[in-house]
Amino acid sequence: MSNPNPVQLTLGINLDDDAKFENFHVVEANRALLTELQNSFSMLYIWGSKDSGRTHLLQSLCHKESAAQNSTIYIPLTEIENLSPSLFEGLTALDVVCLDDVQFIIGNTEWELALFNFFNEAKVNGSSLVFAADCSPQELAISLKDLGSRLQSIPVFKLESLNDEQAIEALKFRAQQRGMELNNATAEFIYRRSNRSIDQLMELLNKLDQVSLVEKRRLTIPLVKETMGW
Numbered sequence: 203m204s205n206p207n208p209v210q211l212t213l214g215i216n217l218d219d220d221a222k223f224e225n226f227h228v229v230e231a232n233r234a235l236l237t238e239l240q241n242s243f244s245m246l247y248i249w250g251s252k253d254s255g256r257t258h259l260l261q262s263l264c265h266k267e268s269a270a271q272n273s274t275i276y277i278p279l280t281e282i283e284n285l286s287p288s289l290f291e292g293l294t295a296l297d298v299v300c301l302d303d304v305q306f307i308i309g310n311t312e313w314e315l316a317l318f319n320f321f322n323e324a325k326v327n328g329s330s331l332v333f334a335a336d337c338s339p340q341e342l343a344i345s346l347k348d349l350g351s352r353l354q355s356i357p358v359f360k361l362e363s364l365n366d367e368q369a370i371e372a373l374k375f376r377a378q379q380r381g382m383e384l385n386n387a388t389a390e391f392i393y394r395r396s397n398r399s400i401d402q403l404m405e406l407l408n409k410l411d412q413v414s415l416v417e418k419r420r421l422t423i424p425l426v427k428e429t430m431g432w
Contacts, residue, residue: 205382209265211357213322215277215278215281216275216415217261217264217265217276218258218261220264220404221257221258221261221265222262222265222266223236223239223259223262223263223266224379225258225262225376225379226255226258226259226262226419227364227368227371227372227375227376229364229368231343231362232361232362232396234359235248235259235359236259237360238357238359239259239262239263239332240266242326242330243330243357244296244328244330244331244356245321245324245325245330245331245332245333245347245356245357246331246332246333246356246357246358246359247332247333247335247338247339247356247357247359247361248332248333248334248335248352248358248359248360248361249334249335249337249338249339249357249358249359249361250295250336250360250361250362250363251335251336251363252336253329253363253400253401254361254362254363254364255302255361255400256302256361257278257302257334257360258336259260259281259334260276260300260302260332260334260406261276261300261332263298263300264276264298264300267297270295272298273295273296273297274296274297274298274299274300275293275298275299275300276300277289277299277300277301277302278302278303279302279303279304279306279307280302280303280306282306282307282310282313285421286317287312287313287316287317288316290317290319290320292321293320293324294323294324294327294329294331295324295327295329297329297331298329298330298331298332299324299330299331300331300332300334301317301328301331301332301333301334301354302303302334303334303336304317304333304334304335304342305335305342306335308342308343308344308345308360309327309344309345311344311345311346314344314345314346315346315349317349318346318348318349318352321349321352321353322352323363329422333353333356338360339353339354339358340354354403355362366393366398369393369400370386370389370393371391372400372403373389373393373403373407374386374389376404377389377407377409377411377421380407380411382407382411382414382421383420383421384421387423388421388422388426390408391423391426392406392410392426395426395430395432406430410425410429410430411428413429414420
């Protein structure tokens with residue numbers, strides 16, 4: 203089923219270049235999931251809060267599979283208004299399909315039926331599927347009972363969100379990955395002054411990295427204050 207073409211682009215959806223397994227700060231509670239994603243699997247269901255890193259992991263998997271010359275696609279179902287249930291047609295020809303934010307199509311009869319049929323076809327064809335949502339399959343208000351039973355029949359992993367200490371460590375880890383020196387005090391200052399979401403922390407780090415490089419200054423609290431106006 204391999205196809206080297208960048209299938210992601212057919213939907214106008216680009217992957218984040220920084221979404222790699224190597225950039226994901228792993229805590230012990232999530233280690234089993236990371237191991238599962240990086241080895242062979244058939245179907246998985248991942249659930250967790252918006253800031254837990256679901257999207258990062260799904261896009262990381264797409265990067266990994268693409269590098270291995272396997273065909274893959276990442277579909278954010280938050281874009282349901284710009285998509286059609288017909289998008290599932292032909293996707294079983296791909297090696298790996300990642301469906302993010304499945305909860306957005308639940309309750310829509312046409313979408314649920316299309317997903318149900320796609321699930322069955324993928325199982326027969328041997329495609330690997332990853333479903334991600336903000337709640338467990340048991341908590342999804344699915345109208346089509348057979349779809350609910352299908353999603354509950356596959357391995358389910360909860361992606362645990364990071365606590366404050368772990369989020370600060372994740373910020374330092376990502377800075378180290380970028381070759382930046384970020385000490386505990388500065389990392390904690392950035393975290394306490396931000397909205398504490400991982401997404402915003404990474405955006406802040408990108409901005410601070412650019413300023414640090416341009417001004418040839420170390421990443422310190424004074425530099426953070428000047429750059430962010432804090």
